Amino acid sequence: MIHARGLARTFDGRGRGKQKEQVKAVAGVDIDVAEGEIVGFLGPNGAGKTTTLRMLTTLLKPTAGSATVAGYDVATQSQQVRRSIGYVSQSGSTSPEARAGEEIMDHGMLYGISQKQAETRGRELFEQLDLDGLWERQPRAMSGGQRRRLDIAMGLVHDPTLVFLDEPTTGLDPQARANLWTHISDLRVKRGATIFLTTHYLDEADALCDRILVIDHGVIVASDTPDALKRQVSGDLVELVVADPAQAPAAARLLAAIADSEPADGAAGAGAATVRARVRGAGHEVAGLIRALDAEGIALESIEVRRPTLDDVFLTLTGRSLREGA
Ligand SMILES: Nc1ncnc2c1ncn2[C@@H]1O[C@H](COP(=O)(O)OP(=O)(O)OP(=O)(O)O)[C@@H](O)[C@H]1O
Ligand SMILES: [Mg+2]
Numbered sequence: 001m002i003h004a005r006g007l008a009r010t011f012d013g014r015g016r017g018k019q020k021e022q023v024k025a026v027a028g029v030d031i032d033v034a035e036g037e038i039v040g041f042l043g044p045n046g047a048g049k050t051t052t053l054r055m056l057t058t059l060l061k062p063t064a065g066s067a068t069v070a071g072y073d074v075a076t077q078s079q080q081v082r083r084s085i086g087y088v089s090q091s092g093s094t095s096p097e098a099r100a101g102e103e104i105m106d107h108g109m110l111y112g113i114s115q116k117q118a119e120t121r122g123r124e125l126f127e128q129l130d131l132d133g134l135w136e137r138q139p140r141a142m143s144g145g146q147r148r149r150l151d152i153a154m155g156l157v158h159d160p161t162l163v164f165l166d167e168p169t170t171g172l173d174p175q176a177r178a179n180l181w182t183h184i185s186d187l188r189v190k191r192g193a194t195i196f197l198t199t200h201y202l203d204e205a206d207a208l209c210d211r212i213l214v215i216d217h218g219v220i221v222a223s224d225t226p227d228a229l230k231r232q233v234s235g236d237l238v239e240l241v242v243a244d245p246a247q248a249p250a251a252a253r254l255l256a257a258i259a260d261s262e263p264a265d266g267a268a269g270a271g272a273a274t275v276r277a278r279v280r281g282a283g284h285e286v287a288g289l290i291r292a293l294d295a296e297g298i299a300l301e302s303i304e305v306r307r308p309t310l311d312d313v314f315l316t317l318t319g320r321s322l323r324e325g326a
Helices: 049-056 078-084 100-110 115-128 144-156 174-191 202-208 226-232 245-256 282-295 310-318
Strands: 002-014 020-033 038-042 064-069 085-088 162-166 194-199 211-216 219-224 236-242 273-279 300-306
Touching: 002 049, 020 049, 020 064, 020 219, 038 049, 038 174, 038 202, 049 064, 049 162, 049 194, 078 085, 085 144, 100 115, 100 144, 115 144, 144 162, 144 174, 174 194, 174 202, 194 202, 202 310, 211 226, 211 310, 219 226, 219 310, 226 310, 236 245, 236 282, 245 273, 245 282, 273 282, 282 300
Parallel strands: 038 194, 038 211, 085 162, 162 194
Antiparallel strands: 002 020, 002 064, 211 219, 236 273, 236 300
């Protein structure tokens, strides 16, 4: 459904001394998305997510590379591409003055469906996205989360089989986010839709996506299923909270015996000390560790074993935490 090769975009910016400076927003990305896939495009602010999406949806011309979307070339067949897709932009596209229902119908008709179809489908989406009773309301009199859901309804009203969503859940409360996740999954299950979405929420990418592309500084640094990405991180994180800080060095020595990485000291709480390290196959190793600690008379306040998260993946790939960036 989506095939991009060396897709790149450079912007003319102004440097600090006001001299011209080229901003390499997207530095030649290859993307392949198969029919029926839900693919997440994950990266921190400024990574190049929106720029890539705008190129794929023909709203922005690439400075290099090529792409086909739904079988059409984004450079030479932009009309056909646009007719084949739904797009929900990061900033939203509702005009504040029009009434929500009118706007969604106009939008559907723009894409070639009849007024009646547009109204039926629009009202159905309002119900599914918890916008009941807001058909006659102007977007400017809606809450941020309601406006966001209206944007999403607009992008879906013509029943596209390929949908681009740019940070669909930013600004939604947890319940509305969960509801939208269900809705997005349903688009695939019930309508066979293909979905390409950007996010910087790790849990969202994890819960929703079959595959994740991680982008950083305009370059795709990883592409795999969430589970496979997490397996790349070597080992689970084992964290010991030692009741007596004086025993922390001894605990660290025992942990080091089973660890892949040098144990690090964590924050010390009230009278306790934390020691943590990555351990491959921690599930098998901790029983022995606890016995060894016990044999040396080291009392623990707690022990925690945490499976790698997507944030650990990002940290391993880029040396930075996505959580800090986002
Ligand atoms: N029209 C433009 N002119 C100049 N620079 C731009 C323009 N649009 C984007 N950029 C720059 O390109 C880079 C990538 O921006 P982009 O909007 O694609 O990031 P993003 O991954 O969508 O980030 P966010 O998570 O904040 O939405 C940024 O450094 C941005 O400042
Ligand atoms: Mg963006």
